[in-house]
Amino acid sequence: xxxxxVWAWFSDPANWQGTDGVPNRVLQHLxxxxxxxxxxxxxxxxxxxxxxxxxRMRWLVTGANAARAVPSLGLLFAVSMFVGPLIQSDLAxxxxxxxxxxxxxxxxxxxxxxAGIDSVEPAARDAARGMxxxxxxxxxxxxxxxxxxxFLSGLRSAALQVIATATIAASxxxxxxxxxxxxxxxxxxxxxxxxGSILVALLALAADGVLALxxxxxxxxxxxxxxxxxxxxxATSDPTSDPTHDSTGANRPGPEPREAALRGPDRTGPVEAxxxxxxxxxxxxx
Amino acid sequence: MTWALDxxxxxxTRAVQHAWLAGLPLVIGLVVALPLGWxxxxxxxxxxxxxxxxxxxxxxxxxxxxxxxxxxxxxKILDPVNVIVAMSVYTVALxxxxxxxxxxxxxxxTRQAAIAMxxxxxxRFRAVDLPLAVPVIAAGLRVAAVSNVSIVSVASxxxxxxxxxxxxxxxxxxxxxxxxxxxxxxxxxxxxxxxxxxLVxxxxxxxxxxxxx
Numbered sequence: 001x002x003x004x005x006v007w008a009w010f011s012d013p014a015n016w017q018g019t020d021g022v023p024n025r026v027l028q029h030l031x032x033x034x035x036x037x038x039x040x041x042x043x044x045x046x047x048x049x050x051x052x053x054x055x056r057m058r059w060l061v062t063g064a065n066a067a068r069a070v071p072s073l074g075l076l077f078a079v080s081m082f083v084g085p086l087i088q089s090d091l092a093x094x095x096x097x098x099x100x101x102x103x104x105x106x107x108x109x110x111x112x113x114x115a116g117i118d119s120v121e122p123a124a125r126d127a128a129r130g131m132x133x134x135x136x137x138x139x140x141x142x143x144x145x146x147x148x149x150x151f152l153s154g155l156r157s158a159a160l161q162v163i164a165t166a167t168i169a170a171s172x173x174x175x176x177x178x179x180x181x182x183x184x185x186x187x188x189x190x191x192x193x194x195x196g197s198i199l200v201a202l203l204a205l206a207a208d209g210v211l212a213l214x215x216x217x218x219x220x221x222x223x224x225x226x227x228x229x230x231x232x233x234x235a236t237s238d239p240t241s242d243p244t245h246d247s248t249g250a251n252r253p254g255p256e257p258r259e260a261a262l263r264g265p266d267r268t269g270p271v272e273a274x275x276x277x278x279x280x281x282x283x284x285x286x
Numbered sequence: 287m288t289w290a291l292d293x294x295x296x297x298x299t300r301a302v303q304h305a306w307l308a309g310l311p312l313v314i315g316l317v318v319a320l321p322l323g324w325x326x327x328x329x330x331x332x333x334x335x336x337x338x339x340x341x342x343x344x345x346x347x348x349x350x351x352x353x354x355x356x357x358x359x360x361x362k363i364l365d366p367v368n369v370i371v372a373m374s375v376y377t378v379a380l381x382x383x384x385x386x387x388x389x390x391x392x393x394x395x396t397r398q399a400a401i402a403m404x405x406x407x408x409x410r411f412r413a414v415d416l417p418l419a420v421p422v423i424a425a426g427l428r429v430a431a432v433s434n435v436s437i438v439s440v441a442s443x444x445x446x447x448x449x450x451x452x453x454x455x456x457x458x459x460x461x462x463x464x465x466x467x468x469x470x471x472x473x474x475x476x477x478x479x480x481x482x483x484x485l486v487x488x489x490x491x492x493x494x495x496x497x498x499x
Binding site: 068069070071072073074075077078080081082160163164167168171172178181182185190193194196197198200201204205208 | 342344345346347348349350351353354357363432435436439440442443444450453454456457460462465466468469472473476477
């Protein structure tokens, strides 16, 4: 096997058409991953937010994390053996696999959501309550934005887990890029296996990159430690903003940030307050 | 249950193989991750580069890595070395960040006291920073151990002998008992690793058990 063989496989038009073509396999893989993540989000985010906000039922997160020790291959085989025969349709292979993928995606999402909300600076939470916010407002306006970084890192590891396991799920007849690996193995077509592996690795890297960009994009600058730079650009571009508020709110530790938090329904107020009153390591970063 | 008892010797053989394939990479990975993590802490500018690069390695799905390594290493696909290398790569990916976090979590006043006492940078790393980082590193090792035990079982798809064999074989023969035996054996092995790492961590950090006066 050489690089030329791999190149020949990728440049063969036959490998780019039809059900077994690269575009279709990539699309299948993405669709499985998307459906799985959506279902897992629907379950994990409300649960994680509930546990993090109320502090009740923490065993749920501990339990979900302990369940990660179950080998994904075993879970896949066990579920397809028991659930597969119960379904009388073409979906008999898809549903068990998706169910397992959802089960595997829930723990990282759940603990990401929970840890994010649980790690919110108590001062910011108290300030929000002191301002008269209801529990729901505290959750949606203060805790949720502050929890975003940890939630998104949970989402990233969930996405990677799902992409990797969807590959393995080809051994229980799921489509997607794993087909190249498993079919190549069955027919001793090593080139196909290597090319499939390259595609899977690229897909995983691309997905991780997209989510990393998303993280940069959606996380408030006050939390991610990019506040001073943003504050400067805002001060120069927007004459109506108050430059002293922006620069002090994020940089100076002490009573100042809390004042910023109390300043009113300014969206960035409580958020910047957390960045400045946060843990020593967080303060070092800004 | 009877099946498990009847095949106890086979289970034991494969459990030992599994323990090697998951455990040896933990040691290799730790040995590689320690200098990398130390480097990341000493060169804050390169920290992000080191941590991102090692983090990217963890992104590559396991089955793909098992298949991609033989042409890169010049090994045969059935060579267990591929699995050892792949698992070491994952361990390094997980542990470098943990080691860096652990070393930077050392109290700055402790570090300054060590410098004032005349510790050089390596002696301080060995005698002060590293021991104090043990709890954090051990937590990372526990995550890596559980993840390794689970991922190694995937290697049975390409025919490498370990506990994952019971999963693939049980599925191929539609014999649920064997699959359950495989799952339970993997869980028990992960538990053993977890307990061992915690015990070693406790033994290495006697000061954490000091009773406050």
